[in-house]
Amino acid sequence: MVTSTQLSLLMLVALTEVPSWPRFWWDLVCDRKGLKSMGQTIYMAGLLIGSVFWGILADRFGRKWILSWSCLQVALTNTSTIFASNFFIYCGLRFLGASGIAGIILTSMMLLVEWTTTRRRATTIAILSCSYSLGQMGLGALAFAVQDWRNLQMAISMPFFAIFLISWWLPESARWLIVTxxxxxxxxxxxxxxxxxxxxxxxxxxxxxxxxxxxxxxxxxxxxRGSLLELFLVPMLCRRSCIMFVTCFCLVMSYYGLVLDLQNLGSDIFLLQAFFGVIDILARVTTPLLLSFLGRRIILVSFHATAGVSILANTLLPRDLQTLRVVFAVLGRGCFGIIFTCVSIYKSELYPTALRMTADSFVQAGGRLGSVIGPLIRMTQPLLAPVVYGVLPIASSLILFFLPETRGFPLPDTMQDLxxxxxxxxxxxxxxxxxxxxxxx
CATH class of the missing domain: 1.10.246 (Serum Albumin; Chain A, Domain 1)
Known part of the structure; x- marks a missing residue:
């Protein structure tokens, strides 16, 4: 089945989503410890560029071709990092690997969406979304078992050679072939x-x-033929694209603001991370049930607001109320899990087939931009940052009312369908x- 294969691909992708850093191989300590942050920023920049670049190419050349090439690129670049002679070559290879990861995430998700019926779309995407959480949890166990960063890098890179070969067996999107x-x-x-x-x-x-x-x-x-420019020339698409871009930007910025604040909760960060993983899976599994009774828009609005309130409550509560602060943090993490799953479904239903990947890449770029700027706000404005992280989801929930409800509708293939x-x-x-x-x- 195409669906099960896609799930396997994405679970392997999730294992590589978190980079492993050779902290001591290049002496990234003392006055050189800032290079680690620079390397992480370069990695996130690779995700940002890849989100835009591969989405446009996938609408032009097809989803399957981009998926296969991205798998090969990740396999080659991530394996080559083991033999990097200096830190800057390492960062360059990680940049290319990150852009390939973005291509795999985009095309795998879109192939799955375009091969799934309307009735089963929410459940399928929710199952797929759980693979990210399982992959993150599996990465922690693998990193514990494989202490050396080079062996760990090899372990998470080699499977992509096999995925590259398997990807050629997957069918191309019939919707894309017909529309083009x-x-x-x-x-x-x-x-x-x-x-x-x-x-x-x-x-x-x-x-x-x-x-x-x-x-x-x-x-x-x-x-x-669709193009990135058409997203802004057509008023309907321009409105939807701008709203989704801002929404994903605020969503991801606040998400990283929450998960990067674990050390300030005063609890065991490893135990809290486990709680986050469990609540994330439960939230994603619950999303299809919520979508069957409620619309996409009302779920996004309500859980955006709830996530913002949870972050604000976690920020404003006294430090001695650690248990209550942890409860709000876990609640906020669960809200983000539901939102991410719902957004993955919703954004594909807002655009015609010829522009779906291009629009998805533009929206993804908003989220990646938020992941880059979010930590910078904490570095420059440490006191104001928690309030910003809480206010942004609440503010973005208001503009979601300007988007249409798509529950029960099949994927639109043309502008006339929209x-x-x-x-x-x-x-x-x-x-x-x-x-x-x-x-x-």
């Missing part, structure tokens, strides 16, 4: 997936004529029955 004027290739991928799922009869019933009839609007729109979403929902469901349900996704 390649219906014959899209039909081949649909037949491949039908055979994988044991529905060989679908290869006979699903013909090029049926496909062209069901997707005639998408095929007609293929001449309108402009007439209610009337196009029935047609979209009919198309999805022909294309997706015949392959049992």
């Amino acid at each position: 004027g390649k219906p014959e290739q899209g039909l081949q991928e649909l037949h491949k997936v039908a055979r994988i799922n044991g529905h060989k009869e679908a290869t006979k019933s699903l013909t090029i004529q049926v496909l062209m009839t069901s997707m005639k609007e998408e095929v007609a729109s293929e001449k309108a 402009e007439n979403q209610k009337s196009a929902a029935a047609k979209g469901n009919q198309r999805q029955v022909v294309i997706t349900e015949s392959t049992s996704f």
Whole structure:
């Protein structure tokens, strides 16, 4: 199944999300300890650049090709860091590896979204999101077992060579192939997936004529190639892109403000980290249930506000009330888990197929920018920073009211689907029955 393979890919990706630093190999202590922060900043910059770069290329050349190349890039650059002759070469290789990680995260998530039916989308993305938490927990255990940073780097890098080979077996997004004027290739991928799922009869019933009839609007729109500029030329897309960019920027900045404050909670940071991992998994697993009863927008608004209040409460409570402060910190972490999962689903439903990866990369860039600026605020304004981290989610929750509700709607393939979403929902469901349900996704 494509879904299980995608989950395996992302779990391995999560293992490499946290960089291992050779603190003593280049004597990053005393007057050189600032180089460690510089190296971490370079790594985050690689994620930021990769989020923009690979998303645009994936809309131009396809999701599968970018996924395979990103896997190879991560495997080669991360392995090469073991043999880096100096710290600056190491940082350059980590920058390239980080950009590859961003490409894998973007394309894997988008392939999964575009191969999943509307009814199962929330559950599938929630399961996938849990792989990040499991990967982080697994990395801690692996780092404890493998003390040497070079051996650890090798252990988390080598699997990507295998993933590179496996990725060629994955099918390309049929939606992307059809929208970009390649219906014959899209039909081949649909037949491949039908055979994988044991529905060989679908290869006979699903013909090029049926496909062209069901997707005639998408095929007609293929001449309108998407670009980053189009996100700002079309008023509807510009509004959605700006709101999502600001929302992700505030969300990630506040998230890092919370997780980087563990040492100030006065408890065992390792135990607290375990609590964070458990509550994160529980939150992500709960998200599909919440989405089935509530809309995307109301969940984002309410949990953004709750996360902000939790951070403010944690900041304003006296230091001697450590237990209560830990409760608010864990509550805030759970809110972030729900928000991250919901955003992963919601942002893919706001854009047409031809622009989905480009828009996703732009939104991801907002989050990556927040991850870079968040720690800088704590360094420059240590007293004001906790208040900023708490106010930002509350403020960003207000602008989310200007976004539409997408619960129950199929993924939009054209601008016409966005402009007439209610009337196009029935047609979209009919198309999805022909294309997706015949392959049992």
